[in-house]
Structure formats: C-alpha cells, structure tokens
Amino acid sequence: MLQAALADGTAHRRCVFEVFARRLPHGRRYGVVAGTGRLLEVLPDLRFSDDDLAWLEREGVVDARTVEHLASWRFRGDVEGYPEGEVYLPGSPLLTVRGTFAEAVVLETLVLSVLNHDSAVASAASRMTAAADGRPCLEMGSRRTHEEAAVAAARAAAVAGFSGTSNLAAGRRYGLPTIGTSAHAFTLLHDDEDAAFAAQVAALGPSTTLLVDTYDVAAAVERAVALAGPGLGAVRLDSGDLAELAHDVRRRLDGLGATRTKITVTSDLDEHAIAALAAAPVDSYGVGTSLVTGSGQPTAGLVYKMVAREGRDGRLQGVAKASQHKQGVAGAKRAWRELSSGVASAEVLVVEDADGVAAPVPGARPLQVPLVEGGRVVAEGATGAEGVRAAAHRHDDARAELPASARRLARGEACLPTRLVGAGA
Numbered sequence: 001m002l003q004a005a006l007a008d009g010t011a012h013r014r015c016v017f018e019v020f021a022r023r024l025p026h027g028r029r030y031g032v033v034a035g036t037g038r039l040l041e042v043l044p045d046l047r048f049s050d051d052d053l054a055w056l057e058r059e060g061v062v063d064a065r066t067v068e069h070l071a072s073w074r075f076r077g078d079v080e081g082y083p084e085g086e087v088y089l090p091g092s093p094l095l096t097v098r099g100t101f102a103e104a105v106v107l108e109t110l111v112l113s114v115l116n117h118d119s120a121v122a123s124a125a126s127r128m129t130a131a132a133d134g135r136p137c138l139e140m141g142s143r144r145t146h147e148e149a150a151v152a153a154a155r156a157a158a159v160a161g162f163s164g165t166s167n168l169a170a171g172r173r174y175g176l177p178t179i180g181t182s183a184h185a186f187t188l189l190h191d192d193e194d195a196a197f198a199a200q201v202a203a204l205g206p207s208t209t210l211l212v213d214t215y216d217v218a219a220a221v222e223r224a225v226a227l228a229g230p231g232l233g234a235v236r237l238d239s240g241d242l243a244e245l246a247h248d249v250r251r252r253l254d255g256l257g258a259t260r261t262k263i264t265v266t267s268d269l270d271e272h273a274i275a276a277l278a279a280a281p282v283d284s285y286g287v288g289t290s291l292v293t294g295s296g297q298p299t300a301g302l303v304y305k306m307v308a309r310e311g312r313d314g315r316l317q318g319v320a321k322a323s324q325h326k327q328g329v330a331g332a333k334r335a336w337r338e339l340s341s342g343v344a345s346a347e348v349l350v351v352e353d354a355d356g357v358a359a360p361v362p363g364a365r366p367l368q369v370p371l372v373e374g375g376r377v378v379a380e381g382a383t384g385a386e387g388v389r390a391a392a393h394r395h396d397d398a399r400a401e402l403p404a405s406a407r408r409l410a411r412g413e414a415c416l417p418t419r420l421v422g423a424g425a
Contacts, residue, residue, distance in 0.1 A: 175385025
C-alpha cells in the first residue's frame with residue numbers, strides 16, 4: 001500500500017485512523033483498554049534499520065523508492081485515546097491516529113498486535129478480579145504462552161487488578177509484586193513430605209506457602225503446621241474439589257491453632273471457577289492458562305480503520321467502508337460517558353465536523369486524552385511501573401462506575417448503550 005501510494009502521490013495525504021471493536025467477545029459486558037503504555041514505550045524509537053532496509057530491497061518486498069522513504073521514516077503525527085485501564089464498548093475509539101497515510105499505515109500491525117493481546121488479557125482479568133470480590137488474584141500463566149507474551153500478560157493482568165505475578169521479568173520491567181510457591185516436583189525430590197516442608201521452611205521461613213496436595217491433604221496440613229508452627233503463611237491447593245478441600249483445610253488449620261494461615265487455590269481457574277468458590281474459605285486465587293489466553297477470547301477483536309482523509313481541496317472528509325456486517329462510520333469521533341447519580345448510563349460518540357470540531361456532551365465525562373503530539377509522547381506517567389499503577393487505579397474507578405449488570409458472568413449484551421451523534425449517525 002505504501003509503495004503504491006508513494007507512486008501515485010497520495011501517501012502524504014493527511015488521514016485519521018481509529019482503533020475500535022465492532023463487537024465485544026460473545027457474552028462480555030465490557031472490555032478493558034490495556035497495552036497503551038507498552039505502545040508508547042516503543043513508538044518514539046520506531047525505525048527501519050539498515051539491515052531491515054537491505055532485506056526489504058534484497059527480497060523485493062518493496063521498490064527502491066519505498067526503501068529510500070523508509071530510511072527516514074518516523075511517526076510525526078498525533079495520537080489520542082482512552083487512557084489505559086479505562087473500560088470500552090463496541091465502537092469506542094480506543095485510539096485515534098492522525099498523520100499522513102505514509103506515517104499512519106505503517107503502525108497498523110504494531111498497534112493491533114499490542115492492543116488486541118493486552119486488552120484481551122485485561123478484559124478477562126477484570127472479570128476474574130470482579131468475581132474474586134476483593135480477594136487477591138495472582139498471575140501464574142507464564143508456562144502457557146510465548147515468553148514475551150507472558151510478560152505482556154502479567155502487565156495487563158496488573159492493570160485489571162491482579163495483585164502479583166510469578167513472572168520475574170514482568171516484575172523487573174514494570175515494578176510488579178512477584179510471588180511464587182513450590183511445585184510438586186520439589187516435594188517429590190525429597191525422601192518424604194516432612195523433608196520437603198522442612199527444607200522450604202528452613203530456606204524461606206515460616207511465612208512461606210506450602211503445597212499440601214501432593215499425597216494426602218489432611219496429613220500434609222498437620223505436617224506443615226508441626227514443622228512451620230501456627231505462624232505458617234499459607235497452604236496451596238492445586239487439585240480435587242477445591243471448595244470442599246478448602247472448607248476441610250480451614251477446619252484443620254484452625255484446630256491446630258493456625259488461624260491466620262491463609263489458603264490459596266490454583267488448578268485451571270477462570271472467572272466462573274472463582275465465582276463458584278465465593279462461599280469457600282479461600283484467601284487468594286492463582287490463575288494461569290485462562291488468564292493469559294483471554295479466558296476463551298485470546299483477542300479483543302480490535303480493528304484499525306481509516307475514518308477520514310484529506311480531499312483534493314485540502315480539507316479532511318469522512319470515509320467509511322460499506323461492506324455487509326462491517327459498515328463503518330465516517331469521521332473521527334470524540335467519546336464521552338454519561339452518568340446518572342455517579343453510575344454510567346451511556347457512551348456518547350460525537351462525530352467531528354469538517355473543521356475537526358465535536359461539541360462536548362454537557363455533564364458527561366470525556367474519555368480521550370492526548371498521548372502523542374508531533375511524534376512525541378505527551379502522556380505523563382503512562383509508561384513503565386508508574387503507568388501500570390496509574391492504569392490499575394483508573395480501572396478500579398472506571399469499573400466501579402459501571403452499572404451492576406457489568407459484573408454478571410452470564411452471557412448478555414454490553415452493559416452500556418452507545419449513542420452516535422453527528423454526521424453519519
């Protein structure tokens with residue numbers, strides 16, 4: 001596309017692209033914006049190296065003119081969008097990219113690969129932390145996904161309220177609390193369970209978490225308290241009927257005087273399993289596979305579509321595809337959230353006019369913020385560890401603002417209606 005646009009002179013036309021979801025994954029009530037901070041970390045330094053350009057030319061991917069253009073390619077446009085941690089609905093303009101076609105079209109795959117993955121994980125994580133109702137959720141999915149995706153998933157989970165991660169790389173890069181317990185292999189390594197527990201307590205202290213379901217849970221709980229004392233930090237259950245076991249283990253711990261010892265559960269949990277354990281004496285949940293794969297929805301289904309471009313008269317004009325089931329809405333949109341008594345009641349998208357102006361919605365909360373201006377990141381505190389913390393706080397506030405229907409795990413429609421105002425509405 002870039003090569004053809006350079007050849008016919010349209011590559012330098014000003015354009016506007018929007019990132020949005022045509023629909024939420026089946027049955028979901030809302031989505032969660034995640035990955036914005038990661039995108040802002042790489043965008044300012046995005047370049048084509050000499051090796052990249054040599055390969056493109058050698059393999060005939062593009063012609064010499066395009067290679068020359070890419071040698072000096074930089075994104076010098078503007079980006080605005082929903083801040084990370086915000087919730088979104090079908091049609092919400094999560095990201096708006098403004099620049100020349102030659103600048104903006106190159107970003108499509110990068111933007112979608114980051115936002116689709118991270119938003120899918122964060123959306124699943126939000127359902128899980130909502131189901132946990134204040135009990136900590138711990139990310140343990142590194143062994144179930146690509147090694148770099150594991151770091152991104154741990155970060156996205158933290159945006160949606162997860163309290164810690166077993167991924168040390170994510171902890172190092174983004175300042176996330178790191179957690180972990182021993183595996184069954186550690187118990188099996190030793191001659192008996194007593195030796196395994198004694199070794200772990202000696203190395204890590206009585207506040208450690210002991211895995212008690214390798215052999216016999218009831219006997220293991222007694223051994224654990226006998227070796228670590230009533231100040232044992234926690235025990236972990238990783239198999240069986242978790243609700244029944246949790247009740248039994250709680251009774252045994254209390255009977256042994258370990259009233260403050262916590263119970264954490266793992267074993268292929270998802271939001272539905274977490275909700276089913278609401279009445280059980282469980283103190284925290286370790287979640288792996290379902291979290292890092294979006295709990296059955298591994299992509300958020302986001303698309304990157306042109307909504308306006310410069311016409312022959314030099315002014316921006318709205319454009320949209322008319323394909324069946326994929327019709328677009330021409331023109332860039334400004335997004336607002338209406339509230340009634342502090343509870344969100346609707347999302348309002350106002351289409352900009354020919355001068356790029358969209359009237360504000362009285363009494364509503366604006367949803368978009370400037371992220372990049374002239375190629376320079378202007379969103380303060382949006383990256384690194386600070387960005388994750390800010391996004392997590394924002395998500396808490398945004399989710400708390402939603403109506404009660406947003407927390408339902410049963411299949412249903414989006415928790416808020418979206419109203420379109422302006423041209424093409």
